[in-house]
Amino acid sequence: MYDLAVIGGGIVGLATGMAIAQKHPNSRILVLEKESSWAYHQTGHNSGVIHSGIYYKPGSLKAKLSHSGNLSMVNFCQQHDIAHExxxxxxxxxxxxxxxxxxxxxxxxxxxxxxxxxxxxxxxxxxxxxxxxxxxxxxxxTGIVDYREVCLKYAELIQIQGGDLRLNTKVLKIINTNTGQILETDRGSYETKFTINCAGLQSDRIAKLGGVNPQAxxxxxxxxxxxxxxxxxxxxxxxxxxxxxxxxxxxxxxxxxxxxxxxxxxxxxxxxxxxxxxxxxxxxxxxxxxxxxxxxxxxxxxxxxxxxxxxxxxxxxxxxxxxxxxxxxxxxxxxxxxxxxxxxxxxxxxNDGFLVDDFLIIKGENAMHICNAPSPAATASIEIGKAIVAEIEIS
Known part of the structure; x- marks a missing residue:
């Protein structure tokens, strides 16, 4: 059984997996991605901007995490020799x-x-x-970077800590159990104590598979x-x-x-x-x-x-x-x-026609669902991962 499974191999999912691996180095971590490569969708198609956080409502998660995330992203790129400016x-x-x-x-x-x-x-x-x-x-x-390169480094660091990374693995069903979840995929089933849904464009559907209605x-x-x-x-x-x-x-x-x-x-x-x-x-x-x-x-x-x-x-x-x-x-x-x-x-x-303005993070039973993480999520990814991990207890 895994201690934690992340659904979604974009920048938020991989940052979360990396944060777990760093804070709990002895935990068993699984990251599932339905596509053939990391950062396949939103992360791999964005403009590569390291945002400052100027646009966001003061006190909001976007404002706080993009401001701190800007510093974290630049430091991460410096530390790992990733081209940025x-x-x-x-x-x-x-x-x-x-x-x-x-x-x-x-x-x-x-x-x-x-x-x-x-x-x-x-x-x-x-x-x-x-x-x-x-x-x-x-x-x-404000800066610029190739976030696909950042994602590849996140994935590498998860593997170094012993995490399991699975590409071409689509979650089809989530079964809640007394001890966590069973994630049924098109490549077998995985049992985990805790699940984090970072599925981006499919995040609301994954939440519903887990028995959670995101109300959006x-x-x-x-x-x-x-x-x-x-x-x-x-x-x-x-x-x-x-x-x-x-x-x-x-x-x-x-x-x-x-x-x-x-x-x-x-x-x-x-x-x-x-x-x-x-x-x-x-x-x-x-x-x-x-x-x-x-x-x-x-x-x-x-x-x-x-x-x-x-x-x-x-x-x-x-x-x-x-x-x-x-x-x-x-x-x-x-x-x-x-x-x-x-x-x-x-x-x-x-349903009332209002766009969710901030990051939307919903807690479930032994699960957490990130159901709104558009820009500046790439900039803030390291800090989003840390914030998620701070809410999770791993025994």
Missing amino acids: VCGKVIVATTQDELPLLENLYKRGLENNLNVTKLSAEEVQEIEPHVSCLAGIKVPT KIIPFRGEYYELTPEKRHLVKNLIYPVPNPEFPFLGVHFTRMIDGSVHAGPNAVLGWRREGYKKTDFDLKDFLEIITYPGLWKLAAKYYDEGIQEIIRSFSKAVFVQSLQRLIPEIRSEDVIPTHAGVRAQALM
Whole structure:
């Protein structure tokens, strides 16, 4: 029997396994992943940003864990020689009505104990010469990394501590027992005293297999990106973000220099018709019916109708997408960007139409379910793992 089993081999699942292995080195640990490699879904498709925590409500788990997680992630990368860079970013206001929102964001940064600095338009251009704006904020602790590399190191450290890692192993059924759970998979059964569900895009379904109703459903939002052509990468030095619409739960189209030197532009955010669908044409009937019949989706759509329409238009029109980029860098042209990978965000949505704003961690009988861990979960992964382990007793 295992002392603890983790379902899900993304960055949160592996960080949790690593935290258990480090705190309880003599425990028997199992990590199950249904895909053929670690970081296959959200972790392997994200933008690789080490977030500062500026956007999140002070006192929330996101705010606390992303702030401490930023430091932990940078230290981890330094310790294990993982390529990364603390390059900082600028957030800029391009219209008069964005200036009060920028001021509010600056104040939130201070509330979250960040070393943020106000910038004039001229000072922004000293950092990012090609940006056109009215004012900005400098966030120096933001960084970049390849989170797949981080995940591989997490997995290696779990193995060094004697943990069992199982790829290509899908959990089909969870049987609760007096001593824990039996996890029935397509590759046999595993008995464990405690289970941690870090299944990301499937986390609500895994929770229900374990007899827990998370009171929210995972809704997939596909984020589509373009990439600057190599000869235009000089237009972006590091990271350039717009002021986000506080009424809309996404950050808006922005520029991100990746650790490999490429520059990605995006994402837009459109509803996916398959939980693990990375193309416009990806479709799964079960997922589609589950999404389209969920009352919370229609209540959400009613609130964000205009923004949703704009996201859809931008998804199908490169010209409109480029116009969004030109708000930040006017000299960008359509021929300067080419389509690149898309990601899918696992966003928990409640029945009343409200998006779950913070990390959602639900305790069950000899189990814990992480049912909402979108961005900045990668940044905060080490601290999320520690927080989960602090709530668990292993005998």
